[in-house]
Amino acid sequence: MIHFYNVTKIYDNGVKALSDVSLRIRKGDFVFLVGPSGAGKSTLMKMIYREELPTRGQVMFNGRNIARMRSREIPYLRRKIGMVFQDFRLLPQKTVAENVSFALEVTGASRKYIRKAVPAVLQRVGMLDKADCYPAQISGGEQQRVGIARAIVNNPLLILADEPTGNLDPETAKDIMDLFNSINRSGTTIIMATHAWDIVESMKRRVIRISNGKIISDEESGVYGFAY
Amino acid sequence: MRISTPVYCLREALVSLLRNSWLTLASISIVTISLIILGCSLLLVMNIDYLAQQLESKLEISIFLEQDLESEEVRNIGSKIKSTTGVAEVKFVSKEKALEEMKKSLGDRAEILDSLEENPLPDAYRVKAEDANHVPALARSFEELEGVEMVRYGKGVVEKLLALTHWLRAAGFTLLGVLGLAAVFLIATTIRMSVFARRREISIMKLLGATNWYIRAPFLMEGLIMGLIGAVLAAGAVNLGYFALVNKVGQSLPFITLVTGEDVLVRVSGLLLALGFFIGIFGSFISIHRFLADKKT
Incomplete structure (x- = not known):
């Protein structure tokens, strides 16, 4: 459902957030994005909902090339994507x-x-x-x-969750993860950026590790711990 | 593209307008002031144009004769005038006729003439020239005739009036331009404040997939309300002011005729409302446009 083809992102201030990233996420996947702060996890997610455009490379979502999308199509793209944030962003x-x-x-x-x-x-x-x-x-x-x-x-096709348990205590975090699990079981694809290694380990799901804008490992039902 | 409901727009717009009430007030005032100035200069120009037109159509030379001339002398002068080259038409207006005309033009207030013991008006000839350009030369030659007290014609006045309308129009539009820009700028500032107050909400709306028009609509409504309130106030002030002026002038200066009729005021008011609408929409559009601009597209 999501394809990254050799995606590089260099911000206007010269920071290289992603460097030649290629990856593929299938419908119904539950994927963790892990890695230190500033590794490029958030940038990768922003590419999917067209908050940022790739400097080079292509991003495909649900059969559409997102970089080529016209700006008036963006709202309709975002209606297919549910977003969850560390700071909740409630009004x-x-x-x-x-x-x-x-x-x-x-x-x-x-x-x-x-x-x-x-x-x-x-x-x-x-x-x-x-x-x-x-x-x-x-x-x-x-x-x-x-x-x-x-x-x-x-009823989005995809949920993007950026550190959704970052502000929560471990007990609450576990409840939230159960909720994500049940959403995923009903067929929604989930991509979650997180630092919480204990959660990642307990979930036994696909883990993509990013460091310095590069994917350094991509394992099905992986564990998170040893690279740190 | 689906646009948010009018009720939602109106509610959000009113909340914002009240939150920035001072700025709102300033914006509305400047819209009002600039549109009042526009309305006044428009009416002024229209009146002067009208006056000039009237004078032009009456462009004739009045030759007033000395009092106590014999009728023979009067006829003599008349035939001399008639034989002057360039004269198209000569009309004799006796003092009695002149008094009658004056009574007619005074209408209700004609009784002030009743107190006169004798007719103070002179006999006169009214001359139409074949060519308006020759009027000054003709007038000069009539002045030299014996038995002529005074010669009058409206030429200089007409030219001065036309020059004045030109100047007034230019000044009015310049003033309108400057004040209009100030109005747009103030509305833009007000909208920027309310956009800023709701920036968090706007960013969430964008993430939730709201279209730009959905986000924009309440702010456009806000600008529109300010522009239209300003325009309505201005139109009201101009209408009342002009109405009062027409009444006053009609009473104390009956020989000045002002452009009247409801269609004049309706046209002016319509123009003011349209401009208020435009100023409001334009002011808010430039503020939101910058905020919503999608990066790198």
């Missing part, structure tokens, strides 16, 4: 339910559909009872559940 002045329905509103979904879909997805992440709370009133783990609900409410 503080909106309630849990409003934050989730916001993702549907911006795509122009009907009111009727929104009223049906939002409680269902909140139920799925276990946040239905806190639907009317504001982000400041709930814990970090709960906020991330809302973030995940917002990411999946559009």
